Amino acid sequence: MFRILESTRGLCLPLPPGYHTLFAVFAVRCLPHHTFLQYIDHGFLQLTETFVSRLMTGTIYHMWDHPVSSASISRDYVKTLLEKHIKNKVTQTTPNPFEEQENVDARFVEETALKQTLIQLGFEKK
Structure with a gap:
């Protein structure tokens, strides 16, 4: 998915709706925590409102x-x-x-x- 993101940026093509949310969901499930945070810091991952709300309701309710x-x-x-x-x-x-x-x-x-x-x-x- 990262290669798709880089290719579309290089060609200046628009991404499909929901791409950043899906990319963030895959990243949070597949990457180690520190790597996920580094990707956010370097701008590879964009935290969308949909992703953050799903993450919060999915984890915080079970920990709170x-x-x-x-x-x-x-x-x-x-x-x-x-x-x-x-x-x-x-x-x-x-x-x-x-x-x-x-x-x-x-x-x-x-x-x-x-x-x-x-x-x-x-x-x-x-």
Whole structure:
């Protein structure tokens, strides 16, 4: 991808929309942390708003010990379970909903989802 970037710069061609975001996503996943930061410092990588927002929501929520992040993780998990349940109803199969999940603390998710539900219904204070 770097060669494509250099070629398009050398020929003064426009890049397709979303190229810098895709390039940054590949770089953050494939490069060592210090190399990724050097590429940003030297201007090889451009941090787009889309890339930064995806990076922040994908990593910070899982590292931030706060009710907001816990609620978001719980909602995503419940949404995934409901989508699988609906999909399984359509195909008439009932596999284990935890089958494809790795490192899921089901007890934590259940407790957090229950607490968030009680708060939204007004039975418990924040």
